[in-house]
Amino acid sequence: MAWNAARFDRWTSLGAPMGAALLCVAAVLGGCSKSESPSSGSTAASDTSASGAALANAAPAASGGESGGGSGGMKKIGFSVSTLNNAFFVGLKLGVEKGSKTEGFELVQTNANGDAQQQVNDAINLLSQGVSALVLNPIDSKAIIPAVQKANQMGVPVFTLDRGADGGKVTSFVASDNVALGATGAKWIVEQMKTRYGSPKGNVVDLIGLVGTTAAADREKGFSDEIAKYPDIKVVARQEGGFDQEKSLNAMTNILQKFPQIDAVFGANDDNTVGAEKAIDNAGRYKPLGDKERILVIGADGTAQALSAIRNGKQDATISQNPIQMAAKSLSFISDYVAKKPVPENYAWPTLLIDKSNIDSDEVKKYGLWSLQVSQ
Structure with a gap:
């Protein structure tokens, strides 16, 4: 799903109806730090929670075929972040970890360290590990296309976070407008x-x-x-x-x-x-x-x-923006997807202008100063 600015009127905003019905992935498709090893994975949450147990018994993803996890349900989630040399992306990572824990997913994650080709390699490696969904924060919207298409061919749904992809089938894109x-x-x-x-x-x-x-x-x-x-x-x-x-x-x-x-x-x-x-x-x-x-x-x-x-x-x-909450929202959509609930193609997390006049206001506190939760 290429990102197209002409589609902004179809974005789902916070508090708005979810809109379109769930898009299914077919069995075959034709088609702004702490370092991590680019290809190394780490487990951030297990599937031992009640929701994880439910997922273990869930029906295969809506493609009608076997999910990428090979166990008939969504359990292991792969996440590729573009870099951790920027606090915003550290916030995304934190949000994905929190969302995975809340939803009862096992999380395997990689850091591409700003290298677009490494990110493609990392994503394909995640797919080879039998992930049931792939969450991508692309470095380059065009360079990431082969990874998205590979996931499509394997029947693994792709969720993009903060940055989109210019090709392949993406189930849901969560970002600010x-x-x-x-x-x-x-x-x-x-x-x-x-x-x-x-x-x-x-x-x-x-x-x-x-x-x-x-x-x-x-x-x-x-x-x-x-x-x-x-x-x-x-x-x-x-x-x-x-x-x-x-x-x-x-x-x-x-x-x-x-x-x-x-x-x-x-x-x-x-x-x-x-x-x-x-x-x-x-x-x-x-x-x-x-x-x-x-x-x-x-x-x-x-x-x-x-x-x-x-x-x-x-x-x-x-x-x-609020990358922590935005990323956690993306993980909740994966739960909705496996439960065969509607998932928006594009979901806009709201932004808030902050200046000296409102920086200490209740409005800003309610929105969340995400950067205070992130340490590099």
Whole structure:
């Protein structure tokens, strides 16, 4: 199932009806750290709970054939995470582990360490271990296609998490609505420019995420489409930050040398923004809150560094996700799938804009500061 921005109107949002009926996997289909060994697996939960016992006796997956586990029911779940060098993905890992424990699944997991080919190899290795479902957090939406197709051929359902796949059959994709997230960043900048100048105008820098990921592409689409509605706001530079602090630091350093007047920066994630903030500091262009020459910075994800930077006046806002709860939701859909309940093709976890005005509010506490639960 390729991710397509035109399908956003079909996303299931938190609290909305589940929508479409369960999609079945046919027996044959034609078709933003702690290190782990890329191909090593670890067991995070056993199937000794009541739900695990129920799964052991469950009917085969909806394909009508034998499930990938070979025991007639969903028990062993394979999970491939793209990297653990970013706190967000550590949060995803934690959420998958918690979800597996709650649902009574045995979990076998691998860390691809940012290597797309290694991730394909890891996923195929997980399939060879007889997993009953495969959860993927793809490094690259195109590179992961062979692994998805292999799972399809074996009758093993695929669930993608945070990032999608551009080919093969995916049963359910759980992520934030990243197009909407990018648009939220643009709208925030527009409002700040209105406050600064009396009308929406100014110079903006767009630090794009990791090219090749659906999250980066969708956030860029949302941001670019929204900011384009305001012709007096000029995007003076668009450069890949790669969801990476060092790459974003270097990119922003070069941009600052070329453009003496910059009003705001949109970072596709908080690693991008932290890198940008360091470059602004290094260039001697940091201005305090309220100063009309301040370079405003907004990012995404809600990392601990971003929250600290907001408190310290270095960053203005972040559009927070909650990878722990998002990942646990994906595991609950696997339980629904084996129970032959409806599972949404696309499920959007809500985001929340956090700035200095609401960072300590009950609303933010209720949403959850996930990064406080993650240690690297």
